[in-house]
Amino acid sequence: MTYSDVTRLLKLLALVLIPLAPLAAQAEEGEWYVSPSIAYTDDDPDRKIDDSFSGGQVQVGREMGKHLWLEGLFGYHDIDGFPGQEHLELGFNVIGNFLPDSLFSPYVIGGLGYLRADVGTPDFGGLPPADSTASNATATGGLGLKVRFGDSPWSLRAEWRLRHAFDSDNSLTDQVGSIGIQYNFGGGSAAPMVAASEPEPDTGAGIVAAAPADSDGDGVANDRDQCPGTPAGVKVDASGCEIVKLRNVYFGFDSAVLLATAKSMLGDSASTLKRHPDVQVEIVGYADSRGPESYNMKLSERRAEAVRNYLAQAGVDSSRMTTRGYGESHKDASDMSASGLAASRRVELRVTSRQ
Numbered sequence: 005m006t007y008s009d010v011t012r013l014l015k016l017l018a019l020v021l022i023p024l025a026p027l028a029a030q031a032e033e034g035e036w037y038v039s040p041s042i043a044y045t046d047d048d049p050d051r052k053i054d055d056s057f058s059g060g061q062v063q064v065g066r067e068m069g070k071h072l073w074l075e076g077l078f079g080y081h082d083i084d085g086f087p088g089q090e091h092l093e094l095g096f097n098v099i100g101n102f103l104p105d106s107l108f109s110p111y112v113i114g115g116l117g118y119l120r121a122d123v124g125t126p127d128f129g130g131l132p133p134a135d136s137t138a139s140n141a142t143a144t145g146g147l148g149l150k151v152r153f154g155d156s157p158w159s160l161r162a163e164w165r166l167r168h169a170f171d172s173d174n175s176l177t178d179q180v181g182s183i184g185i186q187y188n189f190g191g192g193s194a195a196p197m198v199a200a201s202e203p204e205p206d207t208g209a210g211i212v213a214a215a216p217a218d219s220d221g222d223g224v225a226n227d228r229d230q231c232p233g234t235p236a237g238v239k240v241d242a243s244g245c246e247i248v249k250l251r252n253v254y255f256g257f258d259s260a261v262l263l264a265t266a267k268s269m270l271g272d273s274a275s276t277l278k279r280h281p282d283v284q285v286e287i288v289g290y291a292d293s294r295g296p297e298s299y300n301m302k303l304s305e306r307r308a309e310a311v312r313n314y315l316a317q318a319g320v321d322s323s324r325m326t327t328r329g330y331g332e333s334h335k336d337a338s339d340m341s342a343s344g345l346a347a348s349r350r351v352e353l354r355v356t357s358r359q
Contacts, residue, residue: 035343037073039063039161041184045081048176051089051121058083059091061182065099070341073099077117079180090122093167095144105340109150111163117142119169140169140176150186156257157188157342188342250276250285250353253311254346258295260306262314270311273353274318281321284357287311289329292348293337305329311351326356 040062046055058081065075079093095117103109121138146165153159162183169176216225231245250273253266262270277283289308291300308327316322336348 035067035188035341035346037065037067037075037186037188037342039065039075039184039186041161041182043079043081043180043182045083045091046179046181047083048178050174050176051178053083053089056083060184061093063097065097067188067341067343070104070339071101073101073111075099077115088123092120092122093142094118095142097144099148101150107152109152111148111150112146113148113163113165114145115143117144117167119167121169138169138171140171142170143168144180146180159186159188160184161186245358250355252350252352255307255349255351257345257349258303259349260303260310262310266311267314270314271318274315274320277315277320277324280358281324282358283324283355285325286354286356287315287325287327288352288354289327290334290348290350290352291331291337292345293332293340294345297332301329301331301333303329304331307349307351311353 040060042057042060044055044057045059047053059079061077061079063075063077065073067073075097077093077095077097079091079095081089081091081093083089083091095115097113097115099111099113101109101111119140119142121140123136123138144165144167146163148161148163148165151160151162160183162181164179164181167178167180169178216227218225251269253262253269255261255266256263277285287308289304289306289311291304291307293300295303305327306329308329312322312325312327315325332348334348336344339345339348
């Protein structure tokens with residue numbers, strides 16, 4: 005590899021990484037990922053171009069489960085030869101991961117895509133050069149290896165794949181190798197909410213008899229409504245009282261510091277609790293199973309206390325709130341996938357009673 009080749013690779017990698025820096029700085033570890041890499045093309049002999057490190061690719065995807073990923077691919081290759089070619093590749097891939105909880109995770113990759121090859125024809129006999137473009141559907145298949153960097157969301161990713169470009173006259177099969185990094189992000193903020201277990205109100209739909217008076221329009225008759233004057237549009241229980249829904253909040257790895265998304269959710273929870281001074285709440289902290297069990301217990305307690313303190317500062321009476329830490333003693337702690345680890349770093353707000 006010449007000095008100019010190295011310079012070209014560094015420029016390509018910079019072009020890939022610079023636009024992703026703001027995303028990586030703001031994101032959390034989780035089920036989405038982005039993977040920029042440099043690529044080596046071993047082309048079909050009929051292309052008559054050089055085998056070389058000549059471009060890069062970016063894969064953006066989502067871990068649908070421990071063993072299944074779906075991703076999109078964008079690749080660009082500027083390849084020397086006689087004549088030279090520029091390749092633009094778009095693809096959609098399905099990945100099967102064999103050992104998702106291991107430090108070394110081999111996987112298989114397969115997918116469909118599109119390849120545009122711009123071919124530059126050299127100048128012959130003083131005539132101006134001519135260009136041609138070939139656009140083909142592609143199918144790809146190959147093998148890869150993901151190597152995790154400890155407990156961080158960063159990984160090394162290397163893969164090799166065959167890419168077959170379909171053409172009615174001359175189908176071509178290239179080999180593409182790549183090596184790069186993968187960053188997982190986005191866990192936590194989209195996790196499911198914990199709601200109170202009160203049943204939905206029976207509004208009496210389908211009864212032909214005249215409906216009894218319901219002054220606040222919540223679907224519960226005045227003679228059974230224990231919370232008259234309920235705001236319009238809120239869900240109520242069989243007694244006509246608003247069903248209090250409090251959302252989980254999530255934390256970064258080895259941290260009890262509230263994230264911006266957690267503070268926003270807790271602000272909504274504080275407003276709900278202040279509307280219902282009769283509600284008692286238990287604040288329960290959890291941790292994932294990485295690290296000593298005793299440490300994780302204390303970490304979960306600190307997380308619960310951080311939530312309690314924030315709600316108290318927002319105006320919720322401290323006497324209405326209790327805290328408890330479970331550490332890694334919960335059923336989800338054994339899930340070592342990126343999304344499973346993110347989900348374990350949580351605090352749940354549970355309505356325990358209404359006085």
